[in-house]
């Protein structure tokens with residue numbers, strides 16, 4: 001059996017495009033198979049990419065096994081679509097595909113994404129089509145990564161006066177967020193899943209923790225494919241959901257939407273097209289808090305006791321918040337601007353932040369001047385506290401770093 005070469009994996013993990021001269025290859029999605037083992041329900045599927053064969057699994061606790069959708073190849077079609085566009089592959093499914101889904105993917109998503117790309121390929125999708133409804137428990141769910149977007153989504157949904165759209169379930173998926181270069185950082189996933197378990201327990205909402213080797217078997221850069229891989233996980237449990245709320249990324253849609261030259265754009269920039277294309281009459285994937293910025297979301301959860309205990313933004317391995325990575329710093333700047341640092345003293349070292357506040361604000365000034373995203377609102381408030389001398393020192397340090 002042939003496998004991807006190291007250069008293949010490097011290219012795929014960076015989601016780079018194969019040259020346009022590369023012959024078109026075929027991806028074949030096999031018929032999904034179910035297996036019960038050690039209290040877990042597994043769905044296995046053989047994915048053939050030319051002469052390379054991968055066995056992909058997706059698992060849930062046994063009680064949710066009945067909702068794993070083995071009747072359709074839809075989940076795999078969605079999960080492999082961006083890969084196929086970059087790798088110049090057509091897609092054939094041996095299991096039936098949902099007709100309206102294929103129609104929308106072809107006429108809305110592929111048509112837009114490929115037309116406005118520089119070099120993506122328009123995959124031909126083949127397989128039997130079926131629009132026969134499947135049994136569905138008609139539940140509502142959202143993710144529970146416990147990041148700012150996730151906790152804001154949970155809070156907004158729980159406070160929604162229309163009770164039909166409150167979350168019946170929270171979900172943690174392992175489909176790319178914890179994988180880099182085809183390598184899974186299992187400790188980080190386990191820690192986040194445990195944090196989500198505690199959070200969901202306190203909220204009184206059941207949590208479903210799923211597992212999959214999809215991101216290891218098919219290496220892709222998560223930043224450039226997360227809408228596809230997350231929707232793959234949603235469709236795996238298609239028979240459980242009626243609505244799945246996908247938290248928007250923290251940039252207002254009017255600032256975010258972009259489709260031109262999308263080859264190297266995160267797909268959330270064109271989620272206004274992608275999520276409706278991935279929605280069918282039985283299952284809608286919704287864009288949650290579509291018009292809220294990260295600053296507005298943080299303000300919304302700043303007095304939310306759940307966030308004070310379970311917010312998790314750090315990029316580094318290990319428990320707790322380092323206070324120094326890009327996401328920790330961005331969160332601390334926003335909390336400082338909002339005057340809400342003390343609310344988060346249980347999960348951030350606020351004393352350390354205050355001791356080095358001048359340094360942190362110099363970092364904010366440099367980040368803002370460099371155009372780092374999501375710093376504008378914090379800078380607009382904290383700017384008056386950064387003296388001209390402090391800004392000068394910040395630039396001096398920056399210059400020294402460049403010459404080192």
Ligand SMILES: [Zn+2]
Nearest residue numbers: 314322325328
């Ligand atoms: Zn950190």
